[in-house]
Amino acid sequence: MTDDTTDGSLERVLSRWQLFAIGFGAIVGWGWIIQMGYWIDEAGPYGAMAAFAIGGVLVLLVALIYGELVSAMPFAGGEHVYTHRAFGPAVSFVCSWSLLLGYMGVVGFQSIALGIGFSYLIPGFDMLALWTFAGQTVYGSWVAVGFLGILAITFLNYRGVEITAQVQLVLATVIAISGIALVTGSLTVGPSVSNAAFGGAPALGITTVAIQVPMLFVGFDVVPQAAEEADMSSRSLALVVLAVVATVGLFYIVSIWAAGGAVAAGALGNSLVPAATAMSAIFGSTMAGKLMTIVGIGALLTSWSAFVIGASRIVFAMADSGLLPESLATVHPEYNTPSRAIVLIGALSMAAPWFGGNFVSSIINAGSLGIVLAWFTVAVSFVALRYNEPEMERPFKLPGGYTFGIAAMVVTLFFIGLYMPGAPSALLWPREWAIVVAWIVLGAVLFALSRRSTTETTMEETRQPVSEQQ
Numbered sequence: 001m002t003d004d005t006t007d008g009s010l011e012r013v014l015s016r017w018q019l020f021a022i023g024f025g026a027i028v029g030w031g032w033i034i035q036m037g038y039w040i041d042e043a044g045p046y047g048a049m050a051a052f053a054i055g056g057v058l059v060l061l062v063a064l065i066y067g068e069l070v071s072a073m074p075f076a077g078g079e080h081v082y083t084h085r086a087f088g089p090a091v092s093f094v095c096s097w098s099l100l101l102g103y104m105g106v107v108g109f110q111s112i113a114l115g116i117g118f119s120y121l122i123p124g125f126d127m128l129a130l131w132t133f134a135g136q137t138v139y140g141s142w143v144a145v146g147f148l149g150i151l152a153i154t155f156l157n158y159r160g161v162e163i164t165a166q167v168q169l170v171l172a173t174v175i176a177i178s179g180i181a182l183v184t185g186s187l188t189v190g191p192s193v194s195n196a197a198f199g200g201a202p203a204l205g206i207t208t209v210a211i212q213v214p215m216l217f218v219g220f221d222v223v224p225q226a227a228e229e230a231d232m233s234s235r236s237l238a239l240v241v242l243a244v245v246a247t248v249g250l251f252y253i254v255s256i257w258a259a260g261g262a263v264a265a266g267a268l269g270n271s272l273v274p275a276a277t278a279m280s281a282i283f284g285s286t287m288a289g290k291l292m293t294i295v296g297i298g299a300l301l302t303s304w305s306a307f308v309i310g311a312s313r314i315v316f317a318m319a320d321s322g323l324l325p326e327s328l329a330t331v332h333p334e335y336n337t338p339s340r341a342i343v344l345i346g347a348l349s350m351a352a353p354w355f356g357g358n359f360v361s362s363i364i365n366a367g368s369l370g371i372v373l374a375w376f377t378v379a380v381s382f383v384a385l386r387y388n389e390p391e392m393e394r395p396f397k398l399p400g401g402y403t404f405g406i407a408a409m410v411v412t413l414f415f416i417g418l419y420m421p422g423a424p425s426a427l428l429w430p431r432e433w434a435i436v437v438a439w440i441v442l443g444a445v446l447f448a449l450s451r452r453s454t455t456e457t458t459m460e461e462t463r464q465p466v467s468e469q470q
Helices: 016-027 031-072 079-087 089-121 140-159 161-188 202-210 234-260 265-270 274-283 286-320 339-349 357-388 403-417 431-453 456-461
Strands: 129-133 136-139
Touching: 016 161, 016 234, 016 286, 031 202, 031 234, 031 265, 031 274, 031 286, 031 357, 031 403, 079 089, 079 286, 079 357, 089 140, 089 286, 089 339, 089 357, 089 431, 129 140, 136 140, 136 357, 140 161, 140 286, 140 339, 161 234, 161 274, 161 286, 234 265, 234 274, 265 274, 274 286, 286 339, 357 403, 357 431
Parallel strands: none
Antiparallel strands: 129 136
16 A cells, blocks of 8 residues: 555545444444443343433533534544644644544454454464463464454555445444344343343442443544545534434443343353343344354444544644644545555554453553543533634534533543542553553653644644645
8 A cells, every 4th residue: 555645635425324334333343242241230221221321411412512513613633623723732732642542542452352253253263372461362363363454444444435434334234233133132032031120239330330331432523533524514514423422322222121131131241242142042043143243343343444534534634733744644646545644553553463452451441531531622622612713603503602511521521530540440550541651751752843843834824624724
């Protein structure tokens, strides 16, 4: 893959359904397939449903903020553009760099999860034990499959966002059909079990599941990253963001209800792939469970590809604004993709399979803090732009002045607090905090170098969104 020239530009080719599929696929990845049992075992089916309903409403509040901002500034880079417009390069760099850590953690994890999926499907797949890292054995077969997945996803994204989005749409449709099959099967032919509706300790169970919910909705923010490639009105962009969050929330809730009504909570909690266990129990066939695992791998691929889209557009926007090397703002002249940014993301993710899932999970946890920090800066930017630029055209404008922005700030601060020492889901010391500190140091160095190499005129110009410079 080479790109000898830089004469291309991002092209508006994504339909509403394709953009929706990118957002839906980003959120509904491998996580729901393997974590559903934990939710039901901890909180009971109705407790888990309540946790997702509460958490989903809070995330929807943040999504409303994104809806207004993406309609006003439908440019590549999403959060980078909003914070740059509101506060300039320093805050924008902090927001974008934080978000990039979260996205890279997800991208890296998928290369490991692909091996886990194949291990469940193919007996004896765990071959050529290399070493043990962070308590998990790393197998050569997992590394090989991870590499193949990285190459395939990178190549697909390199060749064009429209092709990638079409694949996303097909796979997202398959995921939706599997969810419908799970629910209808539970209603019609599946067995019925009596699980404690809210688990053994309702308040504790709901809280335990609820603290996971924000990260199980991460991915709706990928939609604004691709806004400059969307062939639709600015208001429609906002509606797609909201539709993604609402649909995913409903998908989670009905899937929990179906599985919790068909399989004992303890059995689901002990299952390696509880969604597959539920499907097998409902249809009385191990093949049904295997098919659900294949669907899970498809969901993994949609999430993987969507976060490559998001991460590469962040890198592209930062480079275009002079906050990363300018060469990373290259757009392929034939495929109209940020080709060098995509190749960089692919190259960096090649390291993940060698470390195993436990270490990459730590990167995801550290990155989760980065993502909610980005959400907070977006909420603050919303308030700042309402104050400083009240006349800005906002095709999707929220009522109530600053109300939604302030509420989103409170919600996202609460989310940030969940990762602080003493909280139930606090980042682990020293490994996960070391990742955060190392990422901050690397970001500080890159920002200092970018400021030194960028003229004051250029820095002033980059206060405007990417496309306004073209």
